Amino acid sequence: EAGVVQSPRYKIIEKKQPVAFWCNPISGHNTLYWYRQNLGQGPELLIRYENEEAVDDSQLPKDRFSAERLKGVDSTLKIQPAELGDSAVYLCASSLDRGVIGEKLFFGSGTQLSVL
């Protein structure tokens, strides 16, 4: 079974440029998460989707970040414009059904973003 697929693996951009990350969750998983992991720290939730609906986006910096999950399957996270402090690994994760306690959370390998 394929895991959570993310692309690209690495992205280097100059500040003020836009960037987009793509995620394809495990087939059949209804809940999708975007986390950001700064160097030397644990992941922090940016947004959580249940099917197409963003049910928790309180941690998403909405002035420059946006996300979508059309058709409730794959998802895109965008930053425009990027700032130096956005350099981090962006992780996508999925769980089977509403992320009920006891379900496993599966992470992708992440996209490492470097903003110069």
Next chain:
Amino acid sequence: GENVEQHPSTLSVQEGDSAVIKCTYSDSASNYFPWYKQELGKGPQLIIDIRSNVGEKKDQRIAVTLNKTAKHFSLHITETQPEDSAVYFCAANRGSTLGRLYFGRGTQLTVWP
């Protein structure tokens, strides 16, 4: 929100020895505590978890203990092997869904052969 602290930040052990990583949490309503292993260049992978109604859980060489009164939980790895070398994260969650996991800062475990 929840604050999860994790110690130590680095841990080196000899192959075959035991390793213990400790975490504390601040929100007494947190009820689910997973542990993740992250290898270089990969995403975190769940290795074991425990719910607040259980004090201890074991899976082969890995065990987790929870002290709700003191609000701390620990990961125990016995008979360590070089392939156990990775960054380990503890996390805490409240509520009935995996709404928002709060992670510790991680422990870099190195197992020397």
